[in-house]
Structures are given as structure tokens and as C-alpha cells.
Amino acid sequence: xxxxxxxxxxxxxxxxxxxxxxxxxxxxxxxxxxxxxxxxxxxxxxxxxxxxxxxxxxxxxxxxxxxxxxxxxxxxxxxxxxxxxxxxxxxxxxxxxxxxxxxxxxxxxxxxxxxxxxxxxxxxxxxxxxxxxxxxxxxxxxxxxxxxxxxxxxxxxxxxxxxxxxxxxxxxxxxxxxxxxxxxxxxxxxxxxxxxxxxxxxxxxxxxxxxxxxxxxxxxxxxxxxxxxxxxxxxxxxxxxxxxxxxxxxxxxxxxxxxxxxxxxxxxxxxxxxxxxxxxxxxxxxxxxxxxxxxxxxxxxxxxxxxxxxxxxxxxxxxxxxxxxxxxxxxxxxxxxxxxxxxxxxxxxxxxxxxxxxxxxxxxxxxxxxxxxxxxxxxxxxxxxxxxx
Amino acid sequence: xxxxxxxxxxxxxxxxxxxxxxxxxxxxxxxxxxxxxxxxxxxxxxxxxxxxxxxxxxxxxxxxxxxxxxxxxxxxxxxxxxxxxxxxxxxxxxxxxxxxxxxxxxxxxxxxxxxxxxxxxxxxxxxxxxxxxxxxxxxxxxxxxxxxxxxxxxxxxxxxxxxxxxxxxxxxxxxxxxxxxxxxxxxxxxxxxxxxxxxxxxxxxxxxxxxxxxxxxxxxxxxxxxxxxxxxxxxxxxxxxxxxxxxxxxxxxxxxxxxxxxxxxxxxxxxxxxxxxxxxxxxxxxxxxxxxxxxxxxxxxxxxxxxxxxxxxxxxxxxxxxxxxxxxxxxxxxxxxxxxxxxxxxxxxxxxxxxxxxxxxxxxxxxxxxxxxxxxxxxxxxxxxxxxxxxxxxxxxxxxxxxxxxxxxxxxxxxxxxxxxxxxxxxxxxxxxxxxxxxxxxxxxxxxxxxxxxxxxxxxxxxxxxxxxxxxxxxxxxxxxxxxxxxxxxxxxx
Numbered sequence: 080x081x082x083x084x085x086x087x088x089x090x091x092x093x094x095x096x097x098x099x100x101x102x103x104x105x106x107x108x109x110x111x112x113x114x115x116x117x118x119x120x121x122x123x124x125x126x127x128x129x130x131x132x133x134x135x136x137x138x139x140x141x142x143x144x145x146x147x148x149x150x151x152x153x154x155x156x157x158x159x160x161x162x163x164x165x166x167x168x169x170x171x172x173x174x175x176x177x178x179x180x181x182x183x184x185x186x187x188x189x190x191x192x193x194x195x196x197x198x199x200x201x202x203x204x205x206x207x208x209x210x211x212x213x214x215x216x217x218x219x220x221x222x223x224x225x226x227x228x229x230x231x232x233x234x235x236x237x238x239x240x241x242x243x244x245x246x247x248x249x250x251x252x253x254x255x256x257x258x259x260x261x262x263x264x265x266x267x268x269x270x271x272x273x274x275x276x277x278x279x280x281x282x283x284x285x286x287x288x289x290x291x292x293x294x295x296x297x298x299x300x301x302x303x304x305x306x307x308x309x310x311x312x313x314x315x316x317x318x319x320x321x322x323x324x325x326x327x328x329x330x331x332x333x334x335x336x337x338x339x340x341x342x343x344x345x346x347x348x349x350x351x352x353x354x355x356x357x358x359x360x361x362x363x364x365x366x367x368x369x370x371x372x373x374x375x376x377x378x379x380x381x382x383x384x385x386x387x388x389x390x391x392x393x394x395x396x397x398x399x400x401x402x403x404x405x406x407x408x409x410x411x412x413x414x415x416x417x418x419x420x421x422x423x424x425x426x427x428x429x430x431x432x433x434x435x436x437x438x439x440x441x442x443x444x445x446x447x448x449x450x451x452x453x454x455x456x457x458x459x460x461x462x463x464x465x466x467x468x
Numbered sequence: 469x470x471x472x473x474x475x476x477x478x479x480x481x482x483x484x485x486x487x488x489x490x491x492x493x494x495x496x497x498x499x500x501x502x503x504x505x506x507x508x509x510x511x512x513x514x515x516x517x518x519x520x521x522x523x524x525x526x527x528x529x530x531x532x533x534x535x536x537x538x539x540x541x542x543x544x545x546x547x548x549x550x551x552x553x554x555x556x557x558x559x560x561x562x563x564x565x566x567x568x569x570x571x572x573x574x575x576x577x578x579x580x581x582x583x584x585x586x587x588x589x590x591x592x593x594x595x596x597x598x599x600x601x602x603x604x605x606x607x608x609x610x611x612x613x614x615x616x617x618x619x620x621x622x623x624x625x626x627x628x629x630x631x632x633x634x635x636x637x638x639x640x641x642x643x644x645x646x647x648x649x650x651x652x653x654x655x656x657x658x659x660x661x662x663x664x665x666x667x668x669x670x671x672x673x674x675x676x677x678x679x680x681x682x683x684x685x686x687x688x689x690x691x692x693x694x695x696x697x698x699x700x701x702x703x704x705x706x707x708x709x710x711x712x713x714x715x716x717x718x719x720x721x722x723x724x725x726x727x728x729x730x731x732x733x734x735x736x737x738x739x740x741x742x743x744x745x746x747x748x749x750x751x752x753x754x755x756x757x758x759x760x761x762x763x764x765x766x767x768x769x770x771x772x773x774x775x776x777x778x779x780x781x782x783x784x785x786x787x788x789x790x791x792x793x794x795x796x797x798x799x800x801x802x803x804x805x806x807x808x809x810x811x812x813x814x815x816x817x818x819x820x821x822x823x824x825x826x827x828x829x830x831x832x833x834x835x836x837x838x839x840x841x842x843x844x845x846x847x848x849x850x851x852x853x854x855x856x857x858x859x860x861x862x863x864x865x866x867x868x869x870x871x872x873x874x875x876x877x878x879x880x881x882x883x884x885x886x887x888x889x890x891x892x893x894x895x896x897x898x899x900x901x902x903x904x905x906x907x908x909x910x911x912x913x914x915x916x917x918x919x920x921x922x923x924x925x926x927x928x929x930x931x932x933x934x935x936x937x938x939x940x941x942x943x944x945x946x947x948x949x950x951x952x953x954x955x956x957x958x959x960x961x962x
Contacts, residue, residue, distance in 0.1 A: 080935050081661050085489070087939060088482035091946070095478070107956020123513050128475070135474035136950050149947030157894040164892060167957060342956055 094140025102143035106341035107162075112137045151346040162342045174349050175240035176292045176339040177233060181440035182245050185234040185254065204255055204443070208262045210450035211435070215268060217457050221428045224315045225435070226269035228308065229260060230379050231277040231296065232439035233289040255442040271311050273304055274439055291351040293336030294378075296438075299356040301382035309392060312432055318370065321392050322362040329358040336382065361391040371395040373427060375402050375449045376436030397426065402447035423449075424456040469511045470637070471739045472675050472949065480507065485746065497628055497651065500747065507633040508597070515595035519631065522556055526605050527626045530612050534619045542613070549609040557602040560594050565815035597637040599812060601630050603778055608644040610782060616645045625651050634743035638736050640754040640774040643781075647749065656748030662931060664745030667922070669938040669945070671738025676945045679732035680952070681898045682724045686865075689713065689721040690875075695867040703868075710866070710875050714885035718878045725865045726858045727902035730759065733772070752777075757918075759906040762849040763838050764829040764856060768806075775812075779805050799834070803827035813864070818872055822863040829856060850910065 094100060115121065115130035122128070139145075153159040162168045169177040215225045234241060235256070253261075256274060263270045277300065281288055288300040296304075302325070309320050335354030343349070371394045374380050380398060383389060389396050398406040405416045427433055435446050469476050484503050491499055509516040526549050533545035571585040608629065612619045620626040629651055635642055683693075691706035692698065698706070713721075737754035744751040754774050761767035768776050787801045803824070810823015829837065841849035859876070866872040908914035926934060 080931065081489070081658055081665075084662075084665055084935075084939075085482060085486050087942075088478075089486065091478045092482060105956070109956045125513070128469075128510060131475055132473055135478065139474055139478055139946075139950055141946075142950055145943065145947040146951035149944065149951040152944070153894055157892070157897060159892055159894040161952065162956065344951075344956075 091140040095135075095138060096140075100141075102141075105143055105146055105344050107344070109137075147344055147346045150344050154343060154345055160343045168339050168342055169242065169245055171240050171242050173240070174291055174351055175237065177241060177245075178294050178339065178440070179245070181232050181294070182234045182241055184440050184443065185232060185238070186246060200255075200443070201258070204258045204445075205262070207445050207450065208259065208266060208268065210454060211446065212266045212268050214450050214454055214457075217454065218427065218433070223427055223430055223433060224269065224312070225433045226271065226311070226315060227259075227263060227445075228304075228376070228434055228436040229256065229263075229270060229272045229274050229442070230304070230377075230436060230438040231274040231288070231300075232256075233294060233296075235274060235439050236277050236281050237287075237289050254439070255445070256439040259442060259445065269315060271307060273307070276307070286355045287352050290335035290337065290354055292340035292349055293338050295336045295338070295382055296379060297335065297354050297356070298333050298382060298386045299354070301379075301386060302356055302359055305383050305387045305389070305392075308434075312370070312372075316370070316431065318368045319366065320370070321364060321367045323359050323388070323392070324362045325357040325359055327357045330355055331358055333386070359387060361388050363391070369394040370431035371397075371429065372432045372434060373397050373399060373430045374434045374436050375399045375446060376434070377401065377438055377441040379438045380436050395430075397430075399449070402449040402452075423452060424460065427453060469507050471736065471743075472672060472680075472945075474949065475510070477672075477946065477949075481743075488747065496747075498624060500632065501624055501628045504628070504631045504633040504636060508631060508636060511637070512596045514593070515598075518556070518595060519601070520627075522552055523605070523627050523630050524623065525552060526609065527620070527623050530609050530619050533609075534612055546609055546613045550606055553602045553605040553609070557598055560598055562811075562815045564591060600639050600641055601636060603641050603775075603782075604630055604644070606782060607641075607778065611644045617648045620648070620651070632744075632749075634740040634747075634749075635751060638733070638740070639772075640737055640740060640751050641778050642751055642774065643778070646752055650749050654748035656746075659925060659931075660748060661746045662935065663926075664742045664747075666742070666934050666938050667745060668739050668742030669942050670921075671735040671740075671742060672945045673941050674731045674735030674738060676735075676948050678898055678902050679728050679735060680948075681895060682728040682902060683732070685892070685895050686721055686725045686728055689717060690725070690865060693865065693867075707871055707874070710871055710878065713875070713878045714883050715879060715881050716884045716886070718875060722858055722862055722865070722875075722879065724899060726759075726854075726861050727899060727906060729861070729864070730755075730906065731902055757906075757909040759854055759857070760850055760910050761853050762846060763833050763841050763853055764826065765833045765838065767853060767857060768826070768830065775809070779809055783808060799831045802830050802834070806830055814867070816867050818863045818867050818869050821869055821872070822860060825860045825863065829860070847910070850907070 112130070112134045114134055115127050117127055121130075150160065158170075160168070160170065163170055166179050169179050169182060211225070211227065218225050259270075260272055260275065262268075263272075277288055280303075284299065284303075286297065286299050288297055289295075290297050302323075306323055309323065312318070313320050333354050333356070335351065337348070337351075340349050340351075369392065374396070378400070384396065384398060395407075399418060400406060402418055405418055405421055407416070435449070437445055469480060471477070480503075488496055488499055488503075505516065505520075508519060529545050529549040529552070533542050533549065536542050536545070568586060572582055574580065575582040575585055608619075608626070611617050620629070629642075629644065629647060630636075687693070689709070691702070691709070695703060695706075734755040741751045741753070752774050754772060756770040756773060758767050758771035761770055784801060784805045787804065788797065789801065790798050792798050792801065804827070806827030807820065807823045810819045810821070810826065813819045813822070841852065844852060859879075862875050862879075863869070863872045866875055909918055
């Protein structure tokens with residue numbers, strides 16, 4: 080038993096050194112602690128010792144199972160999770176999970192506090208709306224159709240599950256979503272208001288539009304949205320695109336989006352509703368048009384790219400994630416570029432559609448500078464062609 | 469290096485025991501000495517030379533003292549040896565405190581800003597464990613002087629007695645006479661090694677699973693335990709927090725701290741005793757269920773026992789103890805010992821007040837409180853004594869007298885708000901567990917269980933059960949140490 084004890088004590092260091100056993104990595108993002116360098120100065124000042132301890136906390140042998148075991152015990156017996164205490168996740172008694180900042184945005188404590196005052200934020204949103212309108216008009220001569228998809232946020236569709244303690248005061252101000260929905264209509268900006276539509280249909284669908292323990296919409300919601308998007312694009316450009324048919328007799332159950340649950344780093348999954356949807360397949364027709372669609376937006380679009388047969392619907396579907404990283408369809412979305420490396424204007428002109436796809440939580444940062452960049456490039460191009468002329 | 473750190477648990481301890489048990493008995497002490505010096509140097513590299521030099525000086529002084537036949541010289545050498553130990557303790561621990569107080573008087577007389585005077589001082593850093601190893605060297609000198617034990621023949625043995633890593637940082641304060649024989653001749657049976665490991669894990673669990681969990685929330689309410697490191701803005705924030713705290717939260721916070729400090733300190737002592745036992749040392753016990761005491765005197769016989777024994781033998785008795793001419797002197801001796809005890813805990817006025825209060829309660833015990841408690845009956849007197857302990861803890865935890873006093877006022881402001889100390893049910897359960905184990909031995913059954921777990925030899929089946937439980941607890945503690953601070957973001961999106 081003594082030998083066993085010493086072996087057990089040594090096992091952690093051996094595992095750290097050799098990585099003999101492989102474990103599922105812990106989820107979530109933290110700041111990485113680099114291996115400290117031993118110098119006489121760092122040792123004498125005690126910074127080396129402090130950094131070693133911090134490094135070992137992140138890299139000790141069997142860290143993953145140890146962390147999951149500890150988290151699971153606290154979760155099972157106390158429903159306690161550190162990420163909840165640190166306000167990374169809100170969890171309700173019936174296991175609905177929300178990102179706190181999206182809830183704050185919904186109740187207007189984020190976007191209006193983001194700027195110096197609400198007036199400044201309102202001016203920012205108005206300027207963005209004006210730029211989008213200008214861009215929409217500027218792209219028309221190139222036969223590129225710009226439109227906005229106002230996607231619903233979980234806090235909006237499943238707001239009834241948000242615990243009362245998180246219902247912030249709304250006062251008289253409006254949210255970024257309410258602002259844009261109103262102004263887009265007034266200005267005549269092309270847009271599809273999925274948020275409004277989903278609110279209307281949320282009680283009529285057979286399976287949830289948002290997963291209990293994830294941030295993003297469910298596959299079912301993405302499926303409904305894609306169908307509507309295709310119809311919208313057909314109308315906008317006057318083209319005939321391929322239909323996506325649903326086999327209602329063939330229901331699939333997919334692993335639900337559980338990005339918030341994953342932060343809990345448990346051993347066993349939290350009990351939740353299944354993520355079900357009908358099997359979707361393309362109605363192959365050689366006469367249809369397969370346009371190119373560039374999407375700029377937040378992570379909600381992944382659920383369309385990953386689960387809907389978009390490759391049959393479109394020629395190309397580049398995805399400019401937050402107008403920061405570009406994912407291309409050449410190799411199953413694995414080809415990435417920094418936006419700065421692209422000829423953004425040429426890419427847009429070559430495309431048939433450009434969609435700004437933002438959910439309610441990220442609307443206050445609509446386009447992430449895309450509209451501004453593109454307008455500047457268009458103006459530069461126009462000035463250049465005038466000079467050449 | 470602290471016992472509840474990854475460096476100790478995952479590297480130092482396994483490597484140390486692996487090598488220690490492989491080595492022949494003859495060289496084990498040398499290896500233990502080397503490991504202890506590494507242990508200390510890792511935690512306080514800038515003080516290792518001070519430690520070694522003072523140990524060497526003390527060893528040769530005591531040797532000389534023992535050899536000399538002249539009583540005057542003997543006395544002088546004894547004095548020098550004690551002066552070195554206590555002088556270093558005074559310089560490092562009380563240097564800043566003394567200078568700040570002198571400056572306060574200077575400021576009062578001259579009218580110069582106190583902060584200006586203090587800014588001219590260079591801060592003296594405190595070597596870890598100095599309060600403990602200074603006292604141990606005093607016991608060596610005095611026990612040798614009194615002829616209780618002969619001095620050690622080898623410098624390495626003496627150095628080992630002083631710097632042995634299990635008890636170097638936070639005790640127990642092992643008197644020389646208690647351990648002199650064990651240094652060269654000790655049995656280390658396999659059952660001792662196992663019992664030592666079990667004891668170590670019990671201590672680790674007390675520290676990591678109870679004290680740290682409660683401590684986290686106490687810090688949220690009362691600020692960090694060491695106010696020296698805080699800026700004036702942070703201190704103002706704490707003062708503001710304390711001024712606006714409701715009575716419910718204040719009471720829960722101070723109860724929580726009372727449990728935290730017990731499980732923290734007792735846990736550390738358990739770990740030290742366990743590590744010692746794994747090597748065959750029998751260190752004295754340091755805690756004996758202090759919170760079931762029916763009087764304050766009893767509490768101090770059960771709390772930090774080795775320190776109380778030290779104060780009794782090396783301060784109270786030399787002062788004359790209870791064999792003095794007047795009653796007043798007897799009570800003064802008692803009170804003074806507790807005043808010194810308070811100051812030993814930290815160089816700040818709040819600890820002086822804490823010690824003075826304990827002394828007053830001890831004197832009150834002798835005068836009337838003990839009789840009053842006896843009339844109350846056992847259980848009420850336990851809770852009455854506990855309440856006194858809880859209240860005096862305010863001066864222990866809050867390192868500024870004005871804030872301690874403000875906090876006590878909040879306790880008795882009777883503006884009880886709805887119960888909301890934390891959203892974390894884990895904390896409440898941990899506090900209940902802490903309370904349960906603090907008072908568990910009030911019952912005979914509890915005492916029986918405690919004796920069985922701590923002090924009885926196990927049969928084979930019991931060893932297997934204890935081993936499995938210890939391994940599981942150890943793994944869970946490691947999980948708690950490394951996972952409790954792990955709080956990832958979903959993405960670094962914005």
C-alpha cells in the first residue's frame with residue numbers, strides 16, 4: 080500500500096511529463112500560462128515560484144479528469160458551477176442556460192452603456208443604417224444584392240426562462256434590434272426579420288427553436304430560416320433557386336448546440352430537450368441558378384453552414400466571420416484568411432448576394448466595419464476611374 | 469512552499485518520499501535536512517542564509533554553554549543564544565511595527581505628516597516560519613540550560629530539529645525535549661507511514677475542501693486577510709463595506725471566519741503531523757476540538773496546544789506563574805502571557821487587543837466566569853464560550869482596530885437583512901460540515917469515532933478502507949485545488 084501510495088503520488092508528475100493518457104480537453108477559453116523561466120532574479124523575488132504554481136494549475140497531470148470530477152460533484156450535489164458564480168453563464172432551475180451579456184443586451188444594459196450615453200449609441204446605430212442603405216444602392220449597379228438578416232437571440236425567443244433576478248430595467252430606451260427593425264423598414268433597406276417571425280411561430284413548432292444549454296439557434300430554426308432565405312433571395316434577384324425539401328416522416332436527432340453547457344466541464348451531460356428536425360434534402364433541378372452568397376456576421380450562421388446542404392444551393396458560400404476571419408468553401412470551410420488579405424471589394428462585386436447576418440445580441444456591432452470599409456473602397460474606385468477617364 | 473500547493477503535492481512530496489524510503493537509514497536524516505533546506509529556500513530564498521547562520525551560531529553557543537562550568541558564563545551564553553533567536557524574531561516581525569509606532573509619536577510631537585515619516589522607512593520583509601523556528605531554538609537553549617536534555621552532538625541533527633520541513637512553517641512547535649531522542653532513533657513502521665498519509669490527507673481536506681471554500685466568501689465580505697498589501701483606496705472600499713454591512717451578513721461572516729481559521733490551522737497541523745509520522749516522528753498534537761470547550765481557559769488548552777505549552781513553560785513559569793505573592797500579580801502574569809500571545813500572531817495593534825481580550829477572559833474565568841459556566845450546564849456553556857471566541861475573532865480577522873470596532877457595532881446594530889450571504893449552496897453545506905465536525909466530539913459517540921480514526925491501530929480491512937478513502941479524498945482535493953479557479957470564457961469574441 081505504501082508503494083502504491085508513492086506511485087500514485089508520482090503518477091501526476093509522470094502524466095504531466097509524458098502525457099501518457101489522453102483525455103478530452105477542457106472547454107472554454109482562458110489565458111494560457113506560459114512555462115516560467117528560471118533565473119536567479121525570478122527565483123529570489125519569488126516570481127518564479129508564483130508562476131510555476133500558476134503553470135501547474137493549468138498543466139498538472141490528469142488535470143482534465145480532475146477538473147471534470149470536481150465540477151461534476153459540485154454540480155450534482157449543489158448545482159454549483161464556477162462559471163455561474165463568475166457570471167459567464169446564467170443557469171435556471173430547469174437547466175436553461177444563457178450568456179449574461181446577451182441578456183443584458185436584451186434588457187438594454189449593454190448596448191446603451193457601451194457608448195458614453197444612449198444618444199451616442201443611437202447616433203452610432205443610425206450611422207450604420209445609413210451606411211448600409213448607401214452600400215445597398217452602391218452595389219446595385221454591380222448586380223450584387225445586399226440584405227440584412229435580423230436573427231433572433233435566445234434571450235428574445237426564450238425570454239420566459241430567464242430568471243427574474245436578471246430582468247433588468249428597460250426604461251424608455253430601445254434596443255439595437257428594435258432600432259434597426261424600425262429604421263430598416265423606414266429606409267427601405269433589404270432585410271429579413273427572423274426575430275419577429277420566430278417570436279410568432281415559437282409556440283407552433285414541434286421542437287425547440289433554441290437548445291436549452293447552447294447560445295445558438297437549433298438546427299430546426301436554422302432549417303426554417305434557410306428556406307425563407309432562399310425564397311427571399313429569389314424575390315430580391317428575380318431568380319429561381321433550388322428548393323430544400325423536408326421529409327417529415329424522417330426525423331433526425333442531432334447533438335444540440337451546448338456551448339454554454341460545455342463551459343461547466345462536467346463528466347456527464349446536463350439533462351435537456353432533444354434537438355430534433357426533419358431530414359432535409361435538395362430538390363435537384365438543372366435549370367436553377369446557384370448564386371454566390373457572402374455572409375458577414377456572428378456565429379449563428381455556422382448552424383446553416385454545417386447542417387444544411389448549402390453546397391447544393393449556392394455556387395460559393397464564403398463566410399466572413401465578424402468581418403475578421405474569412406472561411407471559404409474550397410475545402411470544407413477549413414481554408415481561412417484574415418480579411419485584410421482579401422480584395423474585399425472584388426469579392427463582393429463578384430458575388431450575387433451579400434448578407435449581413437446578426438443575432439440580437441451582436442446587432443449593436445452590425446457589419447463590424449464592413450459597410451464602412453466597402454464604401455471607402457467603392458469611393459476610391461470611383462475616384463480612380465474618374466481620374467483615369 | 470506550502471503543503472496545499474501543486475509544487476509540494478505533485479513534485480516535492482512524491483520525490484522526497486520516494487528517495488527517503490529508498491535510502492539507507494543512516495543517510496535519511498541528511499537527506500531530510502537537505503530537502504528541508506530546499507523546501508525553505510524555495511519559499512523564502514532571501515532568508516535561507518539568515519536561517520542557516522543563526523542555527524549554526526545557536527548550536528555552538530549552546531554547546532559552549534553546556535561545556536562551561538562557570539555559572540555566570542553559562543547564564544550569559546544562554547542569554548546571548550535566546551537574544552539571537554528572539555532578537556531576529558523581533559527585528560523581522562516587529563521592526564516595521566515598532567518604527568511605525570515611533571513615527572506616530574514623532575508625528576504627534578513634531579507635527580510632520582505620518583505618511584512622510586513612514587515613507588522614509590524601508591520595509592523589512594518577514595521570513596516565513598520565523599515565529600515557529602525562533603521558539604524551537606529557544607526551547608533547545610532553555611531545555612539544555614535547565615539540564616532537561618543534553619545538547620546535540622552533531623550540527624546536522626540540531627539543524628534538522630530546527631528546519632525539518634513538516635513543522636518549519638507553521639508548527640506544531642516541537643519542544644526539544646519532546647523530539648531529541650527521535651532524531652537519531654526512531655521507528656518507522658509501515659502502519660505509521662500509512663497512518664501518516666491518512667492524517668496528511670485529512671489535513672489537506674480540512675484546508676482545501678473546508679477552509680478555502682469558506683475563506684473565499686469571507687474575503688468577499690471582509691476583504692483579504694492581510695491589509696498590509698492593500699492600497700488606501702482598497703482599504704477605503706473595505707471600510708465602506710464594513711460600515712454598510714447588515715447584521716445578518718456580519719454574523720455569518722464572523723462565524724464563517726471562526727470555522728475557517730480552525731480548519732485552516734488544524735488542517736495544516738494535521739498535514740505536518742502526518743508527514744512527520746510517515747518518517748517515524750511523533751509530533752505533539754496541536755488541536756483537541758477547541759470549539760467544544762466549556763471555558764476560555766479550556767479553549768486555550770485545546771487550541772494551538774504546542775504554543776500554549778511553550779508560553780506556559782517559557783514565559784508564564786519564569787514570570788512566577790501562579791506561585792506569586794499577590795493575587796493581582798497572578799492575574800497580571802496570566803493576562804501578560806496572553807497579551808504576548810496576541811502579539812505573537814502578528815505585529816499589529818489588533819492582535820494586541822485580541823491577546824489582551826483573551827487575557828481578560830482568562831482572568832474572568834478564574835474569578836467568576838468558570839463558575840457561571842458550570843451553572844449554565846455543559847452544552848450552553850460550550851456555546852457561550854464559542855460566542856466569546858467568535859466575538860474576539862473580529863479583532864483577529866480585521867487588521868485595523870477602528871474597523872474591528874465598526875464591525876462589532878454592525879454585529880449589534882440589529883438591522884437583520886434577509887439571509888443572503890452567498891448564492892453558492894456549496895458554501896452553506898461546507899459551513900454546516902465545518903460546524904458539524906467542530907462540535908462532533910460533544911457526544912461520546914463523536915469522541916469514540918475520533919479516537920478510532922486518529923489514534924487506534926487499524927486492522928487489514930480497516931487499512932484498505934482508509935487507504936481507498938484517502939486516495940479518493942486526495943484526488944478530490946487536487947481537483948479542488950486546480951479546478952476551483954478554472955472559469956473559462958465561451959469565446960474571446962469581443
